[in-house]
Amino acid sequence: MTIPESHVDVLIIGAGPAGLMAATWMSRLGINTRIVDRRGTKVFNGQADGLQCRSLEILDSFGFADRVWKESHHLLEFTMWNSDETGAIRRSDRIPVTIPNISRFQQVVLHQGRIERFFLDHIQKHSDSTILVERAVLPVQLDLDRSLVSDAKTYPIRVQLRHLTNDEATPEQNASRVPDGLFRSSLAEDDTDGLIRRARDEKEQGREEVVRSKYLIGCDGAHSWTRHQLGIELEGQSTDFIWGVLDIIPITNFPDIRTSCAIHSACAGSLMIVPREQQLVRLYTQLTEVQPDATGRADRSKISPEIILKAAQKIIAPYKLDYQHCDWWTAYQVGQRVGTKFSAFDRVFLAGDAVHTHSPKAGQGMNVSLQDCYNLAWKIGLVVTGKAMPTILETYESERRPIARELIAFDHHYSRLFSSTLTRGPTDNRGISETALKDAFEKGNLFASGIAVDYGASLLIAKCSLPHDQATKDKQIISKQGLATGLPTGMRFGSTKVLNQSDARPWHFAEKLNSDGRFRVVLFAGCIVDKAQHARVKAFCHHLQLVVRKYTPATLRINQVIQVLTIHSAPRCSVDIFDFPELLRPFDESLGWEYNQIFVDDESYHEGHGEAYEYYGVDSQSGCAVIVRPDQHVAYIGSLEDTEDIARYFEAFMVPTNQISSSSLDTATQINGIALGRKC
Numbered sequence: 001m002t003i004p005e006s007h008v009d010v011l012i013i014g015a016g017p018a019g020l021m022a023a024t025w026m027s028r029l030g031i032n033t034r035i036v037d038r039r040g041t042k043v044f045n046g047q048a049d050g051l052q053c054r055s056l057e058i059l060d061s062f063g064f065a066d067r068v069w070k071e072s073h074h075l076l077e078f079t080m081w082n083s084d085e086t087g088a089i090r091r092s093d094r095i096p097v098t099i100p101n102i103s104r105f106q107q108v109v110l111h112q113g114r115i116e117r118f119f120l121d122h123i124q125k126h127s128d129s130t131i132l133v134e135r136a137v138l139p140v141q142l143d144l145d146r147s148l149v150s151d152a153k154t155y156p157i158r159v160q161l162r163h164l165t166n167d168e169a170t171p172e173q174n175a176s177r178v179p180d181g182l183f184r185s186s187l188a189e190d191d192t193d194g195l196i197r198r199a200r201d202e203k204e205q206g207r208e209e210v211v212r213s214k215y216l217i218g219c220d221g222a223h224s225w226t227r228h229q230l231g232i233e234l235e236g237q238s239t240d241f242i243w244g245v246l247d248i249i250p251i252t253n254f255p256d257i258r259t260s261c262a263i264h265s266a267c268a269g270s271l272m273i274v275p276r277e278q279q280l281v282r283l284y285t286q287l288t289e290v291q292p293d294a295t296g297r298a299d300r301s302k303i304s305p306e307i308i309l310k311a312a313q314k315i316i317a318p319y320k321l322d323y324q325h326c327d328w329w330t331a332y333q334v335g336q337r338v339g340t341k342f343s344a345f346d347r348v349f350l351a352g353d354a355v356h357t358h359s360p361k362a363g364q365g366m367n368v369s370l371q372d373c374y375n376l377a378w379k380i381g382l383v384v385t386g387k388a389m390p391t392i393l394e395t396y397e398s399e400r401r402p403i404a405r406e407l408i409a410f411d412h413h414y415s416r417l418f419s420s421t422l423t424r425g426p427t428d429n430r431g432i433s434e435t436a437l438k439d440a441f442e443k444g445n446l447f448a449s450g451i452a453v454d455y456g457a458s459l460l461i462a463k464c465s466l467p468h469d470q471a472t473k474d475k476q477i478i479s480k481q482g483l484a485t486g487l488p489t490g491m492r493f494g495s496t497k498v499l500n501q502s503d504a505r506p507w508h509f510a511e512k513l514n515s516d517g518r519f520r521v522v523l524f525a526g527c528i529v530d531k532a533q534h535a536r537v538k539a540f541c542h543h544l545q546l547v548v549r550k551y552t553p554a555t556l557r558i559n560q561v562i563q564v565l566t567i568h569s570a571p572r573c574s575v576d577i578f579d580f581p582e583l584l585r586p587f588d589e590s591l592g593w594e595y596n597q598i599f600v601d602d603e604s605y606h607e608g609h610g611e612a613y614e615y616y617g618v619d620s621q622s623g624c625a626v627i628v629r630p631d632q633h634v635a636y637i638g639s640l641e642d643t644e645d646i647a648r649y650f651e652a653f654m655v656p657t658n659q660i661s662s663s664s665l666d667t668a669t670q671i672n673g674i675a676l677g678r679k680c
Contacts, residue, residue, distance in 0.1 A: 014219035018352030025377030040169030054450025136169035224354035236337030244308030485617030497610030526623030
């Protein structure tokens with residue numbers, strides 16, 4: 001029997017948060033994509049539930065963070081409970097969950113199923129329903145033709161898929177009547193090989209097919225089939241710490257049950273409380289009486305909701321804790337591992353739990369997984385559409401593997417602190433002190449937020465990677481950090497309020513950095529009413545227009561590949577948009593002038609003053625220019641005279657259209673009707 005065969009640009013294996021993030025980018029960029037998942041349904045209970053502020057910024061860049069924000073429970077305060085000299089637990093401190101003023105969002109919790117629903121709706125809308133998750137589909141064979149990988153137009157990847165029966169696609173549940181997540185847990189054996197054997201032994205086999213693709217993204221979890229096919233190992237270790245997780249509606253007299261909370265008991269272990277939506281509370285409970293066997297793995301058959309509850313009751317005593325409704329439960333063994341590689345030949349990529357695993361207590365699992373594919377998928381999209389060279393794909397591993405290693409180190413320290421015994425006085429040296437624990441939580445907040453991600457020098461980040469003399473000799477493009485001290489090169493572009501020049505509406509500037517695949521050049525135009533500054537802006541736009549047109553097909557509007565956004569510092573009422581060069585407000589015959597690309601750092605009528613130039617550390621008179629990647633990370637900072645460096649930055653990886661002509665250049669760069677010679 002002939003197996004049907006089809007071709008696709010991108011095949012995604014796994015429809016959890018990482019896979020859906022990749023599919024979201026593909027839907028926005030118009031990439032021919034399929035996404036398959038071995039499970040028969042999406043998640044309806046439990047699993048990951050925490051979204052840090054950077055993840056919310058990312059969802060907002062796609063346009064659906066508001067749905068999460070409205071439905072989720074917001075975590076604002078974290079309390080610490082420790083045992084005193086008598087062994088009784090007491091509240092010892094309170095700190096904010098999210099560092100104040102680090103982001104326009106704070107950490108929230110909402111179960112993974114709802115978050116996946118928002119992704120699915122977005123993907124369906126932006127792909128015109130051409131990208132739909134194909135469930136109960138199991139990959140059974142992967143072949144990679146190495147002779148084809150150097151040609152970006154080829155389909156070197158061959159994957160054989162089998163469509164499973166309902167029984168095969170339903171994960172095995174424990175004896176409890178409550179849904180559990182043990183099949184995804186670190187305590188569970190990988191059942192992929194068993195499923196494949198069952199599929200081959202079935203008398204009535206399900207439908208099989210072959211998919212040939214240009215790129216493959218493996219987002220198939222800690223037991224990743226894709227990773228096993230590539231022969232990539234996870235390096236790291238497990239610990240003897242076993243934790244149980246309950247999602248319950250608690251019946252309790254504990255006063256901080258609706259506050260994110262950590263409890264260290266004298267001798268019964270530790271408990272973390274995370275309040276959730278709809279009266280639910282998640283309990284992470286240390287199971288001190290459950291130990292790994294000779295194989296190093298705990299027997300999951302000995303763990304049940306009742307066992308987890310009893311352990312939590314001992315920790316929280318003398319307060320009472322019970323429940324009548326349990327929504328979901330699981331158990332896991334703390335361990336930290338990271339893949340030796342994140343990709344193969346820049347054709348097959350691993351993301352999320354497929355390439356790094358850790359404990360869930362720091363709320364990083366879903367967040368780092370989302371951010372892996374947020375980094376990767378736009379790069380694949382630009383290569384597939386012919387806008388960028390395949391060399392940019394090398395930056396996925398060089399950027400995300402260091403983040404994974406930092407995550408593993410953070411989680412290693414964090415989980416051991418949380419599982420350790422606290423000292424019970426100045427003479428007790430058996431554990432850690434309350435001060436050390438609080439310090440660890442506060443320092444961990446910055447990393448956990450996702451805001452601290454800082455990518456190193458690469459094709460896409462213009463940091464110095466060589467000694468100064470060598471960099472000068474090689475004419476390496478180096479960002480001039482001193483021109484915008486509040487925008488560290490390699491980190492995400494922060495946000496403060498600015499006003500739209502045309503209608504005075506205040507916006508968080510990051511709301512204009514939408515995830516649509518475009519690079520941005522953010523022009524801090526400075527005091528545009530100053531005559532000398534006006535001349536600098538005019539010259540900058542003339543040269544930048546050559547760069548922008550070089551990479552923009554004639555069939556597209558000039559702002560569709562590289563968009564120029566402007567923030568100026570002159571009083572808003574002293575200028576209007578027609579006083580700016582046309583590049584900053586391009587004209588379209590059907591849509592008219594662009595009114596949403598010029599902003600001003602001025603006071604709003606109702607929402608105060610964002611003080612953008614001060615916030616970004618930019619001189620309000622002379623300004624600067626900043627290149628921002630499609631994933632909102634700062635790539636380069638230069639002066640308005642550094643247009644040659646800007647051109648060289650894009651030349652390193654962008655594919656020119658060869659459709660530039662001198663007659664199409666903007667000559668209408670006069671600033672008309674402006675009172676020149678004023679100072680801001």
